[in-house]
Amino acid sequence: MSKASDSTGDRSQEPLRFEPEPAENSQPWVEKLDDGYPKPEPLVGDSDEAHVERSVSGIGRRAILGLLALSLIFGAAGGAGATVLLLGGLNGSGDIGTQIRQTLVSEQSATVSVAEQISPAIVTIEVTTTSGESVGSGVIYSADGWIITNRHVVDGATAMTIHLEDGRxxxxxxxxxxxxxxxAIVKVDATGLTAATLGRSSAIQVGQTAIAIGSPLGVYTNSVTAGIISAIGREITTESGRLDGLLQTDAxxxxxxxGGALVDSSGAVIGINTAISTEGAGIGFAIPIDIARPIMEQALAxxxxxxxxxxxxxxxLNRRTAAENNLTLFQGAWISGGAESGVVxxxxxEAAGLADGDIVTKVQGVLIDDLHPLQDLLVQYSPGTVIVLDVxxxxxxxxxxxxxxxxPNQ
Structure with missing residues (x-):
């Protein structure tokens, strides 16, 4: 696992409230008694008025309290009935509490289902180099023995053993x-292996479920942890160099x-786990599967x-880097090499005529921004392809x- 570090007024017054003034007599057919309860205007003659007031005073409170009690009873019954309907009905198989508990565990059941689905496609990679031994993880993406993992897991390997979940x-x-x-791509001579389902990282949203699976510490094989996608498009610096466009997760x-898999709630692989932060807990990074897909397809071919x-x-460019360099544009790729030329x-x-100070804003009409960095747009095309840049x-x-x-090799 690579260790990494991230590279990346006054409150307004309360708004005025405007409320309509109540009408002087919004209910002309109702009078107010001294105790605040309404009574109908009498429909009798003057001689019966005192008798009517005594009758209302004597029975008004009892009638109203009775109505309130009935409302509470029917309200509680209606609420219970609605709960039963929302939970799909009792069906004679249990009480409401049981069904609520079943609803609460549905998300955990989904994680269990994903773990069962993806685990056979996760391998443990035991590597021998001239300097010793190490262990990492990998993902089978083709039944014919094709595996994707991290470069730093297999770099310099003189021998390698792939351990499958079934013990082979x-x-x-x-x-x-x-x-x-x-x-990196690893090959084993085998057929009929269980391959992972590949997702699309371009559709990932911050906050969605993320499940990581691999062999932490090289001992606890096929361990599953769950969390969310914390951020996308992260840039970090590792022992292997700079990595762009990463997914951040708290799994x-x-x-x-x-080299293990980061999967979504459907069990589809959305990233390859690659690094953790040494400066905090719950900060991990994965390479989006859309970045990995082109070389996976090249290997199959x-x-x-x-x-x-x-x-x-x-x-x-973003708002901060644009302000620091006095640039008016805050999206795009600003060609600047610092002490050396920005054009290799x-x-x-160089052959196309790009120059220092140019800002590349689009690739084939697609705007370069935080969600679509230059490198992510370029990897969709094969070497030899002619593309048009807006500059x-x-x-x-x-x-x-x-x-x-x-x-070239870096």
Missing amino acids: DFPGRVYGIDTLTDL AINPGNS GIELSRPWIGIRYVA PGSPA LRAGATVQISVTLGIR
């Missing part, structure tokens, strides 16, 4: 290492969970893993075509 062991080999982020992730590349060093010599960006230069927007290259 297979020797494994590294098929390819991702040049963009902390991912417990520990060393040994690296039997081609070498590769990532698209344009060759720029840039700052991802010999890169596709803000000297206050004017120009469109520049770039032929994507192959990202």
Whole structure:
């Protein structure tokens, strides 16, 4: 498991309230007694008025109290009936309390169902290197023995054993290492394996359920923890370098969970667990499955893993970074290399005419923002593809075509 650290007036007065004034006599047909209870206006002659007032005073309170009691009885009965209906009825099989308890455990039952569904597709990876042994996790995504894991789990491996949940062991080999982020593809010679269902991380929302599964500490295999998606689009720096566009979760992730799955409430994989924060508890990170998908498909096709590349060093703009650099635009990728040029010599960006100070605002018409960072938009295309970038230069927007290259090893 990589350890990481995040890189990233006055109150208004109370609004005036305007309320209509009550009419002087909004109920002209009702009088008020001294005790505050209403009584109908008498419909009798003057000679019977005293008798009517005595009758109302004598029975008014008893009648009203009786009506209130009946209202409470019918209200309670109606509430109980509504509860039974909402819970699907008693059906003669139990009381209301039992059905409420069944409702409360439905979410836990969903987590149990997800754990049962995904566990057979999670593997423990035991790695031997020249410096010792380590353990991580992986996710089977094809029944033919294709597994995705973290680069830092298998980097430098001289031997590897893949342990399945059912107790079977297979020797494994590294098929390819991702040049963009902390991912790798591992292959075992086996068929008929249980493969995980892959989801779509582009539809993830903050606050939705997130379930992590892996082998924490290399000992507690197929451990399941649950939480939520705490944030999306996180950028962190790890021992392996900078990672962008990550999912943040409070589902417990520990060393040994690296390469394991982060799944949603349907059991679909939405991320690959990769790092934890050393500065706080309940702060874990996963690489979105949409970032991993292209290299997973390349492996299935039997081609070498590769990532698209344009060759720029840039700052991802937001309101803070824009203000710090006196820029009027707070979305996009600002080409700026600091002490060195923001455009890599010999890169596709140089060939296309991109320059320091340019701000790339769109890729193929899609706006670059916090939810759609430049790198996430680029990974959808294969090397060799020609894409069109919208670029803000000297206050004017120009469109520049770039032929994507192959990202070099970092």
